[in-house]
Amino acid sequence: MKIAIVTETFLPSTDGVVTRLTASIRYLLREGHDVRIIAPDLGVYEFEGARIDGVPARTLPFYRSKQFALPNSIVKKQLSEFDPDIVHVVNPAILGLSGVYYAKKLKLPLIASYHTNVATYLDYYHLSLFKGLIWWYFRKLYNNAALNLATSQTVQKELMNRGFFNVHVWKRGVDTEMFTPDQFDTEMRARLSNGHPEKKLLLFVGRLAPEKEIEKIKSVLEESDEFVLAIVGDGPHRQALEKHFNGTNTVFTGYMHGEELAKAYASSDVFVFPSTTETLGLVIMEAMASGLPLVAAKSGPTCEQIEDNYNGLLYDPENPVDFTATVRQFEDETLRKRLAQAAHKDVSEMGWEGQSKQLLHFYEEVTDLDGNNDKANVT
Incomplete structure (x- = not known):
C-alpha cells in the first residue's frame, strides 16, 4: 500500500505526535508498505527509507519557538506524483488544510487524526473568544475524512459531541525497550x-x-x-x-x-x-x-x-x-x-506494535470502502 502522511510536525522536532508517527512509520515500512511524509521543511528529507517532502516553513508571530508550514499548493504536486492509496492528515490545522483539500480534490481516500486540544489552549493565551470559531474550523476539516482518530475515549466523546463524524480511538503505545x-x-x-x-x-x-x-x-x-x-x-x-x-x-x-x-x-x-x-x-x-x-x-x-x-x-x-x-x-x-x-x-507489555497494527487496519478499512464506492457508509 502507498501511504501519504501529511503532518504539521515531524523530525527533527520531537513531541508526542512525532514519537507516535515515527513508531507507526517504522512498522509500516517493516510490513512492506511505501510511506511518503509531507511535512514542514526543517532540513530532514528521509526517515529510515521513507522520503520526506518538505513544505517551506517559517515562524509565526504567536509561536516564535517553532516553525510551521502554511497552506501551499505544492502539496497537490507532491500527492499527485506519489499517487497514494490513502492520505493520513495528522492534526490538520495549517499545512493540514492543504492535505485535506488536495486529498479531496484528487479523490484520494482520507483519514485524519486529532492530537492537540487547540481550542482549550486558547484559554491560556487570553483568546477564549475564538474557541467557537476554532471548533467550527476543525469540524469542517475533519468531516472531510472518511474516518477520524482520537487518542483517548474522552477526546473521542468530545469530538462526537461537537459534531465530528466517525471518530475511533487510536490505541496507546510506548517504547518499552527504551524506557525501563x-x-x-x-x-x-x-x-x-x-x-x-x-x-x-x-x-x-x-x-x-x-x-x-x-x-x-x-x-x-x-x-x-x-x-x-x-x-x-x-x-x-x-x-x-x-x-x-x-x-x-x-x-x-x-x-x-x-x-x-x-x-x-x-x-x-x-x-x-x-x-x-x-x-x-x-x-x-x-x-x-x-x-x-x-x-x-x-x-x-x-x-x-x-x-x-x-x-x-x-x-x-x-x-x-x-x-x-x-x-x-x-x-x-x-x-x-x-x-x-x-x-x-x-x-511493561505495551510497546508500539498494537497501535501500529490498528492504524494499518484503519487504512485498509478506508481503502476497501473507497474501492467499493461506499466511503460515506463508514461507521
Whole structure:
C-alpha cells in the first residue's frame, strides 16, 4: 500500500505526535508498505527509507519557538506524483488544510487524526473568544475524512459531541525497550538533582508552555525541603519559568532524546504532570514504563491511564492546595515504591506494535470502502 502522511510536525522536532508517527512509520515500512511524509521543511528529507517532502516553513508571530508550514499548493504536486492509496492528515490545522483539500480534490481516500486540544489552549493565551470559531474550523476539516482518530475515549466523546463524524480511538503505545527502570544512572541523577541525589527527585518532561501549568510545582519545593525538581524540555515559556523557579532547587536541562531521556526518567523518583489539557500524554506512559509513579490532574485522558493510589496519585485541579498536598504524600517511600511497581507493570507489555497494527487496519478499512464506492457508509 502507498501511504501519504501529511503532518504539521515531524523530525527533527520531537513531541508526542512525532514519537507516535515515527513508531507507526517504522512498522509500516517493516510490513512492506511505501510511506511518503509531507511535512514542514526543517532540513530532514528521509526517515529510515521513507522520503520526506518538505513544505517551506517559517515562524509565526504567536509561536516564535517553532516553525510551521502554511497552506501551499505544492502539496497537490507532491500527492499527485506519489499517487497514494490513502492520505493520513495528522492534526490538520495549517499545512493540514492543504492535505485535506488536495486529498479531496484528487479523490484520494482520507483519514485524519486529532492530537492537540487547540481550542482549550486558547484559554491560556487570553483568546477564549475564538474557541467557537476554532471548533467550527476543525469540524469542517475533519468531516472531510472518511474516518477520524482520537487518542483517548474522552477526546473521542468530545469530538462526537461537537459534531465530528466517525471518530475511533487510536490505541496507546510506548517504547518499552527504551524506557525501563534499568536505565537508572547515578551521574544523571546527580545532574538532575543539582548534586542532591539523596532527595526525592521530581521530574517534568514536555513542551514548556503556559497550558502545561508547570508553575504549580514550585509550591512543593517551597513547603518541603525533601524534594528537588528537574524540568526536561523547552518552549516559549522557558524564560518565564526560569524566573518563576529562581531561588528553588530546580534544574532546567533543555530537550533530551533517546537514551539520555530514558536515563532521566529512570533516575528520578516521581513524575509530575499538572496539565489538564492533554489529549493523551505520551510522557505519562514513558514515565510509567521507566518505573515512576505519577502525580497528575483528574482529567479525562489522564484518568484513562492513571488509577488513583494504584499506579499514581490524582489531584483536584479545582482545589489550589491539592497539588502540593498530593505530591507530598511521596515523602512516604513505601507508598512511592508500591505505586512505582504498579506503574511499570501496567505498561511493561505495551510497546508500539498494537497501535501500529490498528492504524494499518484503519487504512485498509478506508481503502476497501473507497474501492467499493461506499466511503460515506463508514461507521
